Amino acid sequence: MSKPMRRGAAFAAVLALAAPAFAPAALAQDGGATGATVIATVNGTEITLAQVIALRESLPSELLLLEDDMLFNAIVEQLIQQQVLAQTRETLSPRDEANLAITRMDYLSGVAMEAIIAEGVNEAAIEATYEELMAGVPPVTEYSAAHILVETEAEAIEIKQSIDEGADFGEVARGASLDPGSAAAGGEMGFFDPARMVKPFQDAVIAAEKGVVTDPVQSEYGWHVILVHEQREIRRPTLDEARAEVASEVERRLIAAEIERLSAEAEITRPGADLDPALMKNTALID
Structure with a gap:
């Protein structure tokens, strides 16, 4: 099964075709807009300003240099085209369900890790970890x-x-x-x-x-x-020279500790522990 196009590549293709559906003057008026503001609909399914904002955040930096009106219209067109295609999948296969579940877990776990890093990776933690690591480095x-x-x-x-x-x-x-x-x-x-x-x-x-x-x-x-x-x-590297590596180690430790804590508190069962591992290669099970 082919992989979905990378978001940046797919968007670039849409950009060349995007029509100016929204006039620049209209874009300048916020009209009390919120994330829930509906920008377009496809067969009754709403595309919101929140989705536009989220897609923009995921784009390659070079695309963010475009004029706001051009970029806005291209993002909306991208979302419309995705929704048109998505609606053709009225019945989801086990493969579809599995991939959607994995995508959701991947996104939410990434957000959780970002929060852990934002809270715990600071100068004090980096300095302490640097001293700990360097103490074990003999000349x-x-x-x-x-x-x-x-x-x-x-x-x-x-x-x-x-x-x-x-x-x-x-x-x-x-x-x-x-x-x-x-x-x-x-x-x-x-x-x-x-x-x-x-x-x-x-x-x-x-x-x-x-x-x-x-x-x-x-x-x-x-x-x-x-x-x-x-x-x-x-000589051992200075803190500034080793900062990136030390910060990565602080991140790794924080995430590992939090996963260990959460896992200890979670009710985890493994009813499939006795299954034949070769079953993971049986793609017919999800077709």
């Missing part, structure tokens, strides 16, 4: 290094000796290293946290003298000679 020292991986200690000793005598580390790595991830780059690994490496390699990097090739180091992958270039401290 990290990253290292920039290169390495050459070979199978045997004898090979590693020979390679270190040749580099100590003037051979280019990168050239040797390209010709001898068994590490496919770094060999082509002359053994270069860029900056990394040594804690993410196997223990012997980690210890060797931390203990290495900058610019001096290490003695051969054995790991589960083979034998390494390592050249550490430099190290740097990674």
Whole structure:
């Protein structure tokens, strides 16, 4: 079954056809209008100002740049066309009923989440969550290094000796290293946290003298000679730098807590717990 057209795309098509059903002068008069004010009817079904306002709020920002009279008429025309089409579905299938129920739940749950966020996401909550998150972030020292991986200690000793005598580390790595991830780059690994490496390699990097090739180091992958270039401290991000991520975490926690609270208070039953999960693929049940 095809998906409905996105609202913005459908509206753009209507915009090109919309006739000036309401004169600009008339639009300027509010006449004590309310959300319940009827703008049009389709076979007796009312289209209200509230629906016009709600549809306008959902439109892409570029469409909101249109002149009010043009936009108003296009919105009304869109609603009329939707109502004309909707009225052809006099009898709803189980699929229709299910999708309408899902759409309603999706909208109302979204409104509920927006209310939770509006009430709970504030500067105090963001600052407190930032401090909590950063307290668990230890300082990290990253290292920039290169390495050459070979199978045997004898090979590693020979390679270190040749580099100590003037051979280019990168050239040797390209010709001898068994590490496919770094060999082509002359053994270069860029900056990394040594804690993410196997223990012997980690210890060797931390203990290495900058610019001096290490003695051969054995790991589960083979034998390494390592050249550490430099190290740097990674500072934790400031609140301003992390604000968007922290605010998202505050939102996530607030919503999760509220869902947990509401679920604990709700009477929830699961009479379908023993059904065969494969039934969800039986689309004939809702046709």
